[in-house]
Amino acid sequence: MTLSHSYKLGLSSPMSGAVPSDFGLKSVKQSSSCVAIALVEGSKERISDMFNKVELSLSSYDTAWVAMVPSPCAPQSPHFPRSLSWLMNNQLCDGSWGLPDHHPLLIKDALLSTLACVLALKQWGVGERQINKGLEYIASNSASITDDRQHTPIGFNMLLSGMIEQADCLNLNIPLRPADVDSVSSKRNLEVKRGLSGISGRYLSYVAEGMGSSADWEMVMKYQRKNGSIYNSPATTAAALTHLQNASCLHYLESVLEKFGDAVPTIYPLEIYARLCMIENLERLGIDHHFRNEIIHVLDDTYRCWLQGEEELFLDIATTAMAFRILRSYGYDVSSDALSQFAEEDHFCNTLEGHVKDAGSVLNCIGLHS
Secondary structure, three states, X not given: OEEOOOOEEEOOOOOOOOOOOOOOOHHHOOOHHHHHHHHHOOOHHHHHXXXXXXXXXXXXXXXXXXXXXXXXXXXXXXXXHHHHHHHHHOOOOOOOOOOOOOOOOOHHHHHHHHHHHHHHHHHOOOOHHHHHXXXXXXXXXXXXXXXXXXXXOOOHHHHHHHHHHHHHHOOOXXXXXXXXXXXXXXXXXXXXXXXXXXXXXXXXXXXXXXXXXXXXXXXXXXHEOOOOOEOOEHHHHHHHHHHHOOHHHHHHHHHHHHHHOOOOOOOXXXXXXXXXXXXXXXXXXXXXXXXXXHHHHHHHHHHHHHHHOOHHHHOOHHHHHHHHHHHHHOOOOOOHHHHHHHOOOOOOOOOOOOEEEOOHHHHOHHHOOO
């Protein structure tokens, strides 16, 4: 099962109207067409294999932030030079970074990924040719910044404004219209004001890389997970490592790179949510009875995680709610008390349902587009 690379992206801004209590992967739910195609091809075994192996696609956006982490021993050099090389070798023909043939309504996502990669290359003084191609892509697609028809990544204004400021510090001119920059900046200021008022402190923590040195990193670290990450996000964790040199953040990034190679996915880990999505979609198709053994194996593991209070299962309302519903429907003894922690939240919190930072590969998640 392949989950695509983008994460900090969503279908609308989290600051428009009521802030949703989620930032995650609405798109990560595998499309019914994926399973249907597999059945048409006579690939029951293929679906069974998807239960056993969750493959996360790599994220150029998150990898760029990892590549920007300086070495503690030599601050003028990258701590993860192989991630920097990966960026140089994975630019698309049109000058952007991200998934090839991305959806035409995901240009804002591609702009964030491309700008992040350009900044990483510029910071370390490499890839002049790639930088120029990336800037050309940004210039030719800049109208999408204020296009309301485009899907807007979560934190888009925060992240874009922050990276523009970072570009200024690197003496890098980003080819954007002043009016567009002002528009994004004013929206960012509103989001910061609302976040500082306590409405969405979690949101500000999740997009902390867009705030740079002005972020309240002490507050951000309150959301550090047991695995050392901030919200299981390599990008946010890399930014925290850059500003704080936190050993647990470093350990998390090193462990992710050890697993995936020179680049990172947009969220890790994600196995529980991905497998529950498989079960949910098989149920919707009415073919779950063909995969009874695989489903029971997944649910036994999920129930064990439930009983042990596994962090991956309970820090995110989408995963918790889906696990509760499916486990209950299969007769497992689980209490709704686990959902009470989310009942009165009126602010942004960490879930996998609705918004992600970087969307292109999320739509490609679990192998296929809808």
